[in-house]
Amino acid sequence: MKVSISWLKRYVDIEEDPKTLADDLTMFGLNVEGIEDHRPDFTGVVFGKVIECGRHPGADKLSVCKVDAGGKEMLNIVCGAPNVRAGLNVAVAVNDAVLPGNFKIKKTKLRGEISEGMICSETELGIGSDPGGIIELDFEMEPGADLRERLGTDDVILDIEVTPNRPDQLSHFGIAREIAALYKRKLREPDFFPLETDDSFLVKVEDHLDCPRYSAVCVDNVNIADSPGWLQDLLVSAGIKPVNNIVDITNFVLMEMGHPLHAFDRDRIIGDTINVRRARHGEKLETLDEVERKLDNDILVIADDEMPIAVAGVMGGRESEIRTNTKRVILESAVFDPGAVRRSSHSLKMDTEASYRFEREADIGITVRALERACYLIEETGAGEPGRMITDRIEKKDSIEDIRIALRVRQVNRLMGTHLGSGELVELLERLGLFSELSGKDLIVSVPSFRRDVKAEVDLIEEVARVYGYENIGREEERSSTIFSRVSSLDRLREELSSFLCARGYAEVIDSSFMDPEDPETFEWRKDDVRSSPVRLLNPLSVSQSVLRTSLLPGMLRTIARNASVEQEGIRIFEMGKVFLPVGSGDGLPEEKQHLTACFARKNRPVQWIDKQREYDFLDMKGELETIFEWVGIDSSVTMERDKADEPDYTFNWLYKNELVGICGMIPRRVSNRYGISAPVYYFTVLAEAIHSLGVDEPAYSGLIQYPSVKRDLCVVASDRVRFSDIRNVVKKRAKHLEYIRLFDYYRGDNLGKGQRSYAFRLSFRSPDGTLEDKAVDKVIGRVLDGLRTELQVSLRME
Numbered sequence: 122m123k124v125s126i127s128w129l130k131r132y133v134d135i136e137e138d139p140k141t142l143a144d145d146l147t148m149f150g151l152n153v154e155g156i157e158d159h160r161p162d163f164t165g166v167v168f169g170k171v172i173e174c175g176r177h178p179g180a181d182k183l184s185v186c187k188v189d190a191g192g193k194e195m196l197n198i199v200c201g202a203p204n205v206r207a208g209l210n211v212a213v214a215v216n217d218a219v220l221p222g223n224f225k226i227k228k229t230k231l232r233g234e235i236s237e238g239m240i241c242s243e244t245e246l247g248i249g250s251d252p253g254g255i256i257e258l259d260f261e262m263e264p265g266a267d268l269r270e271r272l273g274t275d276d277v278i279l280d281i282e283v284t285p286n287r288p289d290q291l292s293h294f295g296i297a298r299e300i301a302a303l304y305k306r307k308l309r310e311p312d313f314f315p316l317e318t319d320d321s322f323l324v325k326v327e328d329h330l331d332c333p334r335y336s337a338v339c340v341d342n343v344n345i346a347d348s349p350g351w352l353q354d355l356l357v358s359a360g361i362k363p364v365n366n367i368v369d370i371t372n373f374v375l376m377e378m379g380h381p382l383h384a385f386d387r388d389r390i391i392g393d394t395i396n397v398r399r400a401r402h403g404e405k406l407e408t409l410d411e412v413e414r415k416l417d418n419d420i421l422v423i424a425d426d427e428m429p430i431a432v433a434g435v436m437g438g439r440e441s442e443i444r445t446n447t448k449r450v451i452l453e454s455a456v457f458d459p460g461a462v463r464r465s466s467h468s469l470k471m472d473t474e475a476s477y478r479f480e481r482e483a484d485i486g487i488t489v490r491a492l493e494r495a496c497y498l499i500e501e502t503g504a505g506e507p508g509r510m511i512t513d514r515i516e517k518k519d520s521i522e523d524i525r526i527a528l529r530v531r532q533v534n535r536l537m538g539t540h541l542g543s544g545e546l547v548e549l550l551e552r553l554g555l556f557s558e559l560s561g562k563d564l565i566v567s568v569p570s571f572r573r574d575v576k577a578e579v580d581l582i583e584e585v586a587r588v589y590g591y592e593n594i595g596r597e598e599e600r601s602s603t604i605f606s607r608v609s610s611l612d613r614l615r616e617e618l619s620s621f622l623c624a625r626g627y628a629e630v631i632d633s634s635f636m637d638p639e640d641p642e643t644f645e646w647r648k649d650d651v652r653s654s655p656v657r658l659l660n661p662l663s664v665s666q667s668v669l670r671t672s673l674l675p676g677m678l679r680t681i682a683r684n685a686s687v688e689q690e691g692i693r694i695f696e697m698g699k700v701f702l703p704v705g706s707g708d709g710l711p712e713e714k715q716h717l718t719a720c721f722a723r724k725n726r727p728v729q730w731i732d733k734q735r736e737y738d739f740l741d742m743k744g745e746l747e748t749i750f751e752w753v754g755i756d757s758s759v760t761m762e763r764d765k766a767d768e769p770d771y772t773f774n775w776l777y778k779n780e781l782v783g784i785c786g787m788i789p790r791r792v793s794n795r796y797g798i799s800a801p802v803y804y805f806t807v808l809a810e811a812i813h814s815l816g817v818d819e820p821a822y823s824g825l826i827q828y829p830s831v832k833r834d835l836c837v838v839a840s841d842r843v844r845f846s847d848i849r850n851v852v853k854k855r856a857k858h859l860e861y862i863r864l865f866d867y868y869r870g871d872n873l874g875k876g877q878r879s880y881a882f883r884l885s886f887r888s889p890d891g892t893l894e895d896k897a898v899d900k901v902i903g904r905v906l907d908g909l910r911t912e913l914q915v916s917l918r919m920e
Contacts, residue, residue: 132297165218191265204254221247292379314496319510327398329516381475387449392426434462486570632676635666669701695719
C-alpha cells in the first residue's frame with residue numbers, strides 16, 4: 122500500500138520527517154518497506170518578474186536583467202537564455218540557493234557585470250529536460266514566494282506492508298488513524314453529504330451470503346469533465362491514472378477510505394432493478410479492460426433486468442461505463458463475500474484494487490459512509506447533483522453494530538508484565554477508536570466494524586501492547602526484576618542434534634512444508650501407509666505444493682537432484698522439520714511430528730589425498746545413525762530390525778525399549794530415478810520427539826584421563842542369529858572402565874560349522890584412578906566372557 126504523506130496531512134498533523142515517521146510506524150506494527158522522496162531537489166528558488174532586460178555590454182549572447190524577486194531592491198542578474206525578456210514571470214535562484222547536484226548560487230561577476238542570482242531552466246532545477254531556455258511561468262504569485270511546492274509535488278510516498286488481517290489499513294484515512302494513535306494527535310474526518318435510506322431503486326440479492334450489504338445512490342445532471350488539479354495530483358501520488366471526475370472520485374474514495382465504489386451509467390442499465398446473482402451458463406461480459414469474459418456459475422455478477430453489467434467486487438462492464446455523454450449515474454457501494462470475489466478474480470485472472478480489498482473482507486459498516494463521501498465530492502466539484510435518498514439492502518442489521526468484548530485489567534497486566542490501571546487502558550484503546558466503559562474493575566470494549574481482526578480479549582491486549590509501546594514494556598524501574606527462563610529439553614535436543622550434524626560435515630537444508638500430491642505415488646507408499654494420504658490445502662499456492670508434507674524425503678530428493686545436476690560430490694544434507702500426518706479420516710487437524718532426516722548421495726569426498734574416492738554405502742548411513750544414538754546416550758540398548766512390510770526394498774527400524782526411534786535405508790533406485798538422480802541415495806530419520814519422550818538422560822562429560830589404556834583382543838564364535846550389536850551391548854554392560862569396543866575382523870566358513878560366524882574385536886580399558894593392572898583387566902575379561910556365554914551362547918574361539 123503506497124500512501125502519500127501530503128494526503129495523510131489532510132487528516133492528521135505530521136511533524137516528523139519521513140524517515141522518523143517510517144521507523145515509528147514500523148515499531149507500531151505497520152512495516153514500511155520503502156520511502157519514495159518526490160520532493161524537488163532544490164532550495165532558495167522563488168517567483169520573480171523580469172522588469173528590464175538589455176544586452177550585455179561585453180557579450181552578444183548574454184543579457185543583463187533587472188528582476189523583482191521580492192527584496193527591497195531589484196536583483197541584477199546576467200542571463201544567457203535566448204527567451205529572456207521584460208515582463209516574463211520566472212524562477213529565480215537567489216543568493217545561497219542550492220540547485221540539484223549541490224550547486225550553490227553566489228553573487229559573482231560575469232564579463233564585468235554583477236550577477237546576484239540565476240534565472241533557471243527546467244534542466245537546472247531537475248524538473249524537466251528542456252535546456253533551451255528559462256522557464257516561462259504561466260501563473261501569478263507574489264515576487265519572492267517559494268516555488269518549491271508549486272514546481273514539484275513536494276511529497277513523500279511510503280510503501281507500507283499491510284497484513285491480510287488489517288484491511289482497515291488499506292486507505293489513507295486508515296493509516297492516518299494509526300498515526301493519530303501513535304502520536305496522540307487529533308484525527309480530522311473528511312466532509313460528507315448526508316443521505317437518507319429509501320427503497321426508490323430496487324435491489325435484489327439472490328444469496329445474502331454472497332452479498333451481505335448493497336447500497337446505491339443516484340446522481341443526476343452529471344457533467345463529465347476533468348477532475349480538479351488537486352484531486353488528480355493525489356490520485357497520481359497513489360499510482361492511479363485520472364480518467365474523469367466521476368471515475369476519479371470513486372477511485373479517490375477507494376484510496377481515502379479503503380472501500381471500493383463503482384459508477385454505472387444509469388441510462389445504459391435496462392430496467393429499474395439491480396440484481397446481485399451468480400452468472401448464468403453461457404453468459405458473457407465485456408469488462409472495462411475491453412476483454413470479453415466467459416462467465417460460469419461460480420462468478421458473482423451485478424446484472425440489470427437482462428444481462429450482467431459488472432463482475433461483483435472485481436471490475437465493471439464496458440456497456441455501462443461512464444462516458445463523456447453520461448448524464449445520470451448510479452453509485453454502488455457494497456460488501457461481497459471474500460471467497461466469491463476470490464473465485465471470480467482467480468477464474469477470470471483479474472486482480473484489481475477492488476478485488477484486493479474485497480478478498481480481505483471489506484468493512485460492512487462503511488458502505489453508506491463511502492457513498493456520502495463520494496456525493497460530497499461530486500457536489501463540491503460540480504460533477505453532478507446527488508440524490509438525498511439511498512437504497513440500502515442489508516441482511517443482518519446487527520452485523521454493522523459494534524462487537525462488545527470484556528477486557529480484564531488483571532489479565533492485561535499479567536500477559537504484558539505491566540501495572541496499568543483501567544483508566545490508562547481506556548485512554549490507550551480510545552486512541553485506536555476502541556471505546557470502553559467500566560464494568561466493576563474491568564472494561565467492556567466496543568469494537569467497530571472496521572476492526573474485524575479484534576474478536577477476543579487477547580486481541581485487545583495485543584492492541585494495548587502496541588499502543589503502550591513494546592519498547593516500554595519492562596522499563597518500570599521500581600518494579601524491574603530479572604527472570605531467567607529455561608529452554609525446554611526437547612528444543613535443546615533439536616538444536617544440539619542440528620549442531621552435532623553440522624559439526625560432522627552435513628549441510629542443513631530448509632524446505633517448504635508443502636509437497637506435491639503425486640509424491641506418495643512416486644515413492645510407492647502403500648495405501649495403508651499414513652504418509653500416502655496427505656492433508657490438502659484449501660487455497661494452495663500451486664498444484665505442486667497443494668498438500669502438507671508427510672515426509673521430509675521428497676523435498677530432500679529434489680535438493681539432491683539440483684546439486685547432482687551441477688556435479689556436486691559428497692552430498693550430505695539434513696533437515697530438521699515438521700511432518701503433518703493425517704488423523705482418522707483426515708478431515709481434522711493433522712498430527713505434527715518433528716523429524717530429523719539426513720541423506721547421502723554421490724561419491725564420498727576423501728579425507729586424505731591418498732584415500733580413494735568411493736560412493737556412499739549402507740555402512741556409512743548405519744554408522745552415522747549409530748553415532749547419533751551413541752551421542753544421545755541410547756546406543757547400548759538400541760536394536761535394528763528390518764521392516765518386513767517394506768519388502769522387497771530395504772528399510773530398517775531402530776528400536777529403543779520397543780519404541781521406534783529411527784528409520785534408515787536406501788531409496789529404491791526406481792524412485793530416485795524419477796527425481797533425476799542416478800546415484801544411490803541412503804537416508805536415515807531420527808524421531809526426536811520419540812527419543813525425548815523416553816526420558817533419556819542427557820550425556821555426561823568428564824575430564825581427560827591422564828593414565829594409559831590397556832587393550833585386549835577377543836575372537837568369539839556365535840550363531841548367525843547373534844549380531845555384533847548384541848555382543849557389544851553385553852560387553853558394555855559387564856566391562857568396567859571400558860573406553861571403547863572396536864570390531865576389526867569378521868569371518869564365516871565351513872571350518873566354523875554351519876550357521877556359525879566369528880567376530881574379532883578390540884577392547885580398550887582406562888581408569889581415571891590410575892594405571893590398570895593386568896589382573897584387574899583379566900577379571901573384567903572373565904566377566905565379559907561369562908556374560909556372552911550365558912546370555913548369547915557365544916564362546917571364545919580357540920583356533
